[in-house]
Amino acid sequence: MSANADSGSVGPSLCKVDNLHQQVLASFPLCQMIREDLTQNPRFCKLLAMLSQHVECHGLTLKLEKELEMAERDLQTQRLRWLCSESLHRLLREMVFEHSVRKHLSNVPAEDDMFYETMKHNLLVGQCVRQLDLSDYFKQDSPPLLGLDAQQILDLASTQKDLWKTRQRLSRELEKHLLKKCFSLLSYYHPGDEREGVKNMKLLHLSGQLDGKIKRVVCLKGKSYESAALLQQQTCCYISELFGCIQILQSLILDHRLKAQKEIDKNKIEYFEAKCEIVIQKIRAEMMEIQLDTYTEDTISAHRKITEKLEAELKASQGEKHAVDSMLSSFEFFxxxxxxxxxxxxxxxxxxxxxxxxxxxxxxxxx
The missing domain is CATH 1.20.5 (Single alpha-helices involved in coiled-coils or other helix-helix interfaces)
Incomplete structure (x- = not known):
């Protein structure tokens, strides 16, 4: 009974320790820790477990995490507002540009010309006002740009009557322009001549399709970045391995060259020795051939007689020399x-x- 009780008490404690280790490892995934590190340092494991209640997995505290989320939401809201404003401004400029092109290609009604000229004028005034606001924000201590302020630029805007007429028509024209762009985009994704109702139905599903394609593009872009990073890492590893192989190959070539060079030098020496011996034998053969061609039997016999005569004269000269030497020795006596x-x-x-x-x-x- 006691043994069963001990085993039952040890089992839950081990399960509790394993759960604690799993909780710590899951709470700090960026730390390069393993289970053995936590087992060898139980106090440090408890400290990390207590710290995980106040810190997120990426290292930020809970308060800082909430502040960061609020700042990101605020940034997203500001970014969305700027994007809406910028998109509207670009659409209006695009409408003005298209009107200028139509005016050069065909006759345009005076009412349309007045509408677009008023819109162009006010867009230019708004752009100038925005530039002045930015200059005042970045250079508060310096004088305003060109000595102008925003109110002076606003005074150059159109009259209230022209602005009221432009605003009444602007929403319709903007809707027509957006619908035209949507249909052109739809014809790009779904080309073909179809009825107006079918186009409207496809236009309702176009945003979802575009969102899916955008998500797919973002996913593929992320995968391409990962693939590029992996490729770069593999390229570095490949280059390092290639350099190592080149060094090994160079050492092998050098050793083999040194060993082979000794044999090559030995073979060269033997070859040159044999060649020199052949040349010497050839010279001797040529000398013998020259002697045989030069000295015939008659010449040799004559040379023998001359040699005998010279030897006899040499002996006589030596006798005379001996006699003279004896006479000189006798003269030296006086x-x-x-x-x-x-x-x-x-x-x-x-x-x-x-x-x-x-x-x-x-x-x-x-x-």
Whole structure:
């Protein structure tokens, strides 16, 4: 019984803790927390649970959230008012422009011309007044634009009678112009010649169709933004991976090139060595061929005889040299006195040779 009671008490407590964790994680989706973080920090989990009663999921307090909602509603209201005013102003300018085009193409009644001229004049006055109001708002300390104020511009507006006539007709003309634009828009979405009643029925459903298309365009635009962001993220990842692959490929190419370059250099060296050996053998063969062409058997035998004669003369010269060397050595025995006599003897021999040569020259008969 006690064991069952303990298990029953533990079960609800675990369920309560799990619900608390789920509540905290759901209340703060922007925080990158997991269930293990809350389990390891129970006090922090309780603090977040208490804080979730006063803070929205995106981090704003309840009071600030209400103020933000009121500001957004006020902004939406102001934006809607401005949009209505701007749309009406653009429609009126468009009507004036179309009237100017019709006036140049065909004759226009004087009443219509007066109506559109009055509307054009008052639109211009209203635009000038609005410009003066904006200049006064942004430059409160400076003088007004061109020294004018809004009342001076309003004095240039049309008379009350012309304004009253224009206002009475303006609603009808504006309704006709809007109906014409709606029919042109309808003919764009549903082209074809149909009756007036069918067009009116389709025109009633046109706004819903346009709303659906606008929502679809907004949805597709959001998806396109998400796709563009995802594409950009994937492109960055792809480029980073591509750079990594290029670096790996460069390292592989460099290693392979270094290893292959060693083999290539070795093969080149062996090739050049073989080529040099072939060139040397070819030179030797050419030299042998030249020798064979140059030295015949008779030439070789003559060279042998010349060699033998030169060797014999060389031996005789060497013998004479040996005898002269022995004589010189015996002359050196007499000392310096004999050296002086030898020099005198060589001088006398030189003079004798010179006089003999002169005597021969003078003894030749002259013509």
């Amino acid at each position: 000392g310096k006195e004999f050296e002086v006599l030898a020099e005198e003897y060589s001088r006398l021999r030189q003079e004798i040779d010179t006089k003999n040569w002169a005597l021969k020259e003078f003894s030749y008969p002259t013509n």
